[in-house]
Amino acid sequence: MELDAKIGVLNNAGGSSEVSLNGIKVVCGINGPMEARPRQELPTTCYLEVIIRPAIGNPTVREKYMEDKIKNFLNSVIIGNLYPRQVIQVNLQILEKKNNNSSYTSDSDESAATEDVLLELNCCINSAFLALVDANISIYKAFNSNIFTYTHKGSLVKDGLSEAKSRHLVVYGIKNNKVDELLYGENVGRFSEKKLFMALERGEKESMILHSKLKELSVESVKQKFVYLS
Amino acid sequence: MSIIIPGDQLPVDETTLNSKKLTVGPSIYVDPLLDNQMTISNAGIFTHKEKKTKQLITVESSSKNYIPAVGDLIVGTVLGGFGEFFKVSLSNYKPPAILSYMAFENATKKNRPNLKTGSLVYARISAYDPNIDVELECFNPTTGKAEGFGELTGGTVVEVDLGFARYLMFNENNPVLEHLSKKCQFEIAIGVNGKVWIKGGDLVTTLACCQYIEQAQRLASGELEQLLKKLWKQHNI
Known part of the structure; x- marks a missing residue:
C-alpha cells in the first residue's frame, strides 16, 4: 500500500506528521528539547520519551514493547550530545487500524498480534522521521522503514497485508544520499537465513525509493516554512 | 534556493571546501568521532558564501524551539527574583x-x-553553556549604557517561528516591516527566541500590528499589502 503523509498537522507541537500506510494511520507529535524531570536527566545526552497510544483502549505491554524498540534505535539517530540534560518527547497516536482479518497463517500460528506490531512499528517509524525533520531536531542520518513479506509460494513482495509465511521489518539509515547502515530489523514467521538476507538486500533498494518520497515531502514543508522569502 | 534535508550530501564538493578557510554554521554537524566528517543534521536552506580567503557554509532552518547562543537579542518574561538575580523565561x-x-x-x-x-525585558545573552544557567544583560558592558535594552512597557508580544524572527531582525529592509511602517507608527523589539514585542499608537493599532506580524509569516511578500488593508478595514482604523 502506498504511503500517504502530511507534515505539520499539529500547531502546538514542535514538529508533527501524519502517515497512513498499510491500513494504519498514525499521527506523531514531537516536543522538545525541553527541561527534564530530575529522574530523567542524563548528564551528557538527551532523554527520549516515546509514548504510543493505541487506536482502541489503553496502552498495554504491547505498546510498551513498541515504545522500547523505537526508543532504542532513535537514540542512535538523534545527536543527543547537542541536548544534554533535556528531554525529547515523541508522541505517537494510532488513529486508524483496519482489521486485516489475521492473514498470518504459519504452522505454529504464534499470533496475529505480533504481526500487527510490525505494521504499526513500520508506520510509526516513518512518521517519526518526518516529525523529527519538522521539529528541527538534529539527526545523524535520515531513516525509513519498509516491510516485506514472503508468500507461501516463496516469492518476496513489498507488502504488509497479503497472506504470509514470514514478514520482515527493515529500517535503514541514509547518509550522503546512500544507504548507510541497518538500524533496526524485526522478523515474524518461519524463514531461513538466506531468505532474511535477501529481504535485507531488497530493503536497501526500497529504502532509497521511499527516502526520495519522504524527501519530497520534507522539502515541500521547508518551502512552506520559508514562504515569506518568496 | 537550495533546500537540503538530513541524509543528503553537502551540495559543495570537497576540493572547494578545502581550498579556503572554512567556517561551518548551524545545522551541519561536524562529527569528532568520524574524523570531523560533516553531515547535514537539519532540514533547511543551504547557503555557501565565499570571500577572498575564507568561506562559510550554513543551513538556515526554522523551528519553534529556541536554543540560546551568546550575543542573541531576546525578549524575555520576568518570572521573579532570587538573591541578586531576576529569573527570566526565554521560552516555555x-x-x-x-x-x-x-x-x-x-x-x-x-x-x-x-x-x-x-x-518584559529586551536583553542580550552574555553567557551560555548547556550545563549551567543562561546569563543575560540589559546594557552594553563596554559603555555601560542601556542602548535600547531594558524593560518593555505597554505593547504586546507575538510568538513567531524562529526563522521568521531572524528574518525580521537581520534584513533591515524586509518588506514585512516596511509595509507596516507606511501604515502606522510603531515600536518593535524582535527577539530571536521567536518573541516579537510590538507597540502601536493605541490599543487597536497594537492589536492590528500584532495580527499582521503573526499572519505575515505564512504569506508571500506579494500578499502583504492585501493583508494590511484587510486588517485595517477589519479594525476600522
Missing part, C-alpha cells in the same frame, strides 16, 4: 535564564532596577 518548558540586578544601566547596590513578575 525550558529552564529560565538569570539576569543580574547589576546588569542594568546606572545600577548600583543601592539603586536596584525595579522589575515586577510578568514584565
Whole structure:
C-alpha cells in the first residue's frame, strides 16, 4: 500500500506528521528539547520519551514493547550530545487500524498480534522521521522503514497485508544520499537465513525509493516554512 | 534556493571546501568521532558564501524551539527574583535564564532596577553553556549604557517561528516591516527566541500590528499589502 503523509498537522507541537500506510494511520507529535524531570536527566545526552497510544483502549505491554524498540534505535539517530540534560518527547497516536482479518497463517500460528506490531512499528517509524525533520531536531542520518513479506509460494513482495509465511521489518539509515547502515530489523514467521538476507538486500533498494518520497515531502514543508522569502 | 534535508550530501564538493578557510554554521554537524566528517543534521536552506580567503557554509532552518547562543537579542518574561538575580523565561518548558540586578544601566547596590513578575525585558545573552544557567544583560558592558535594552512597557508580544524572527531582525529592509511602517507608527523589539514585542499608537493599532506580524509569516511578500488593508478595514482604523 502506498504511503500517504502530511507534515505539520499539529500547531502546538514542535514538529508533527501524519502517515497512513498499510491500513494504519498514525499521527506523531514531537516536543522538545525541553527541561527534564530530575529522574530523567542524563548528564551528557538527551532523554527520549516515546509514548504510543493505541487506536482502541489503553496502552498495554504491547505498546510498551513498541515504545522500547523505537526508543532504542532513535537514540542512535538523534545527536543527543547537542541536548544534554533535556528531554525529547515523541508522541505517537494510532488513529486508524483496519482489521486485516489475521492473514498470518504459519504452522505454529504464534499470533496475529505480533504481526500487527510490525505494521504499526513500520508506520510509526516513518512518521517519526518526518516529525523529527519538522521539529528541527538534529539527526545523524535520515531513516525509513519498509516491510516485506514472503508468500507461501516463496516469492518476496513489498507488502504488509497479503497472506504470509514470514514478514520482515527493515529500517535503514541514509547518509550522503546512500544507504548507510541497518538500524533496526524485526522478523515474524518461519524463514531461513538466506531468505532474511535477501529481504535485507531488497530493503536497501526500497529504502532509497521511499527516502526520495519522504524527501519530497520534507522539502515541500521547508518551502512552506520559508514562504515569506518568496 | 537550495533546500537540503538530513541524509543528503553537502551540495559543495570537497576540493572547494578545502581550498579556503572554512567556517561551518548551524545545522551541519561536524562529527569528532568520524574524523570531523560533516553531515547535514537539519532540514533547511543551504547557503555557501565565499570571500577572498575564507568561506562559510550554513543551513538556515526554522523551528519553534529556541536554543540560546551568546550575543542573541531576546525578549524575555520576568518570572521573579532570587538573591541578586531576576529569573527570566526565554521560552516555555525550558529552564529560565538569570539576569543580574547589576546588569542594568546606572545600577548600583543601592539603586536596584525595579522589575515586577510578568514584565518584559529586551536583553542580550552574555553567557551560555548547556550545563549551567543562561546569563543575560540589559546594557552594553563596554559603555555601560542601556542602548535600547531594558524593560518593555505597554505593547504586546507575538510568538513567531524562529526563522521568521531572524528574518525580521537581520534584513533591515524586509518588506514585512516596511509595509507596516507606511501604515502606522510603531515600536518593535524582535527577539530571536521567536518573541516579537510590538507597540502601536493605541490599543487597536497594537492589536492590528500584532495580527499582521503573526499572519505575515505564512504569506508571500506579494500578499502583504492585501493583508494590511484587510486588517485595517477589519479594525476600522
